Amino acid sequence: MKAYLFPGQGSQFMGMGKNLYKNSDDAKKLFRLADDVLGFGITSIMFEGSINILKKTKNTQLAIYIYSVIKAKISKNFNPDMVAGHSLGEFSALAAIDVFSFEDGLILVNKRASMMQKICESIHGGMAVIFGLEDSIIEDICKKDKGIIVPSNYNSPEQLVISGEYTALKRVCFSLKKIGAKRIFILPVHGAFHSPIMEPAQKKLKKFIQKFFFKDSKCPIYQNVTAQSFTKSNDIKKNIVEQLTSPVKWKQSIKNMIDHGAISFTEIGPGNILQGLMKKISKNFTKKI
Known part of the structure; x- marks a missing residue:
């Protein structure tokens, strides 16, 4: 097919x-x-x-x-x-x-x-691609943050995108880097799509x-x-x-x-x-x- x-x-x-x-x-x-x-x-x-x-x-x-x-x-x-x-x-x-x-x-x-x-x-949002961490770990860190930040694109086994308020995005990216994310790339967009x-x-x-x-x-x-x-x-x-x-x-x-x-x-x-x-x-x- x-x-x-x-x-x-x-x-x-x-x-x-x-x-x-x-x-x-x-x-x-x-x-x-x-x-x-x-x-x-x-x-x-x-x-x-x-x-x-x-x-x-x-x-x-x-x-x-x-x-x-x-x-x-x-x-x-x-x-x-x-x-x-x-x-x-x-x-x-x-x-x-x-x-x-x-x-x-x-x-x-x-x-x-x-x-x-x-x-x-009107809202300062953003998105970031996370490489090298299990989905459940990224999901858990997003849930624990006090801001609006969520998984937004389950793109591949090696790549998950997160989306939300820019301040929350920066905090979560910092936490994910500390616990072993292989690479984090903040996308060149100004919106928090799929959030x-x-x-x-x-x-x-x-x-x-x-x-x-x-x-x-x-x-x-x-x-x-x-x-x-x-x-x-x-x-x-x-x-x-x-x-x-x-x-x-x-x-x-x-x-x-x-x-x-x-x-x-x-x-x-x-x-x-x-x-x-x-x-x-x-x-x-x-x-x-």
């Missing part, structure tokens, strides 16, 4: 999508449609914008969604038996398998990103998303919140709302996909972050589109 994976924030790069636009008439139509639906030149930011403009949450999420979905739509080989998306990548995966339209996905991602950006600007800090955005998205029609999925999607597979539209909609404040259970999702018959994994989107994680989780990764 063939599985397809869609990346989230962090996989963007300057000039992303420019070659797709030049070399495919179908891609060109979708890029132009994205500008029309959004009412501004997201393609100009993708093709010509500086990295500082592109890395703003409100631009990054749209750029990755657009790039990933277009890659899937123009690919002759995209015929998945199952899919998964890392954080934002869930929206890309759902549009690629027609749970909602490309246009509706643009509106949803734009709303999600804008709400998250506002929280990033309770995102609760105001979650509440707004829950209300906003009710306006949109979701179809049942034609293949299972393994969603971040539980790492289990879903096909029913109501379940899928509920899970992508809950995802905003819940950890991304990525390594658990991949394990479940393998247990349920996946023998090859293909990443669709910019960058190669998921390829790197896949090498730590399984040897089944085959290629990149």
Whole structure:
């Protein structure tokens, strides 16, 4: 069985999508449609914008969604038996398998990103990658801290991301280093994604998303919140709302996909972050589109 994976924030790069636009008439139509639906030149930011403009949450999420979905739509080989998306990548995966339209996905991602950006600007949050400690140890240190700090991305057996208030993040990182973390890397983001800090955005998205029609999925999607597979539209909609404040259970999702018959994994989107994680989780990764 063939599985397809869609990346989230962090996989963007300057000039992303420019070659797709030049070399495919179908891609060109979708890029132009994205500008029309959004009412501004997201393609100009993708093709010509500086990295500082592109890395703003409100631009990054749209750029990755657009790039990933277009890659899937123009690919002759995209015929998945199952899919998964890392954080934002869930929206890309759902549009690629027609749970909602490309246009509706643009509106949803734009709303999600804008709400998250506002929280990033009002609350000093952060995220850090922890290498070389067991999940239970990191979880325990986070629980003991007096601030808002939680595990946010279970990326691989060797890597767990934590997220929360910046002061709490610094305290927990110091404690984890003292007890033997091999490496700690504070991510260049200003938001505490997948943490309770995102609760105001979650509440707004829950209300906003009710306006949109979701179809049942034609293949299972393994969603971040539980790492289990879903096909029913109501379940899928509920899970992508809950995802905003819940950890991304990525390594658990991949394990479940393998247990349920996946023998090859293909990443669709910019960058190669998921390829790197896949090498730590399984040897089944085959290629990149």
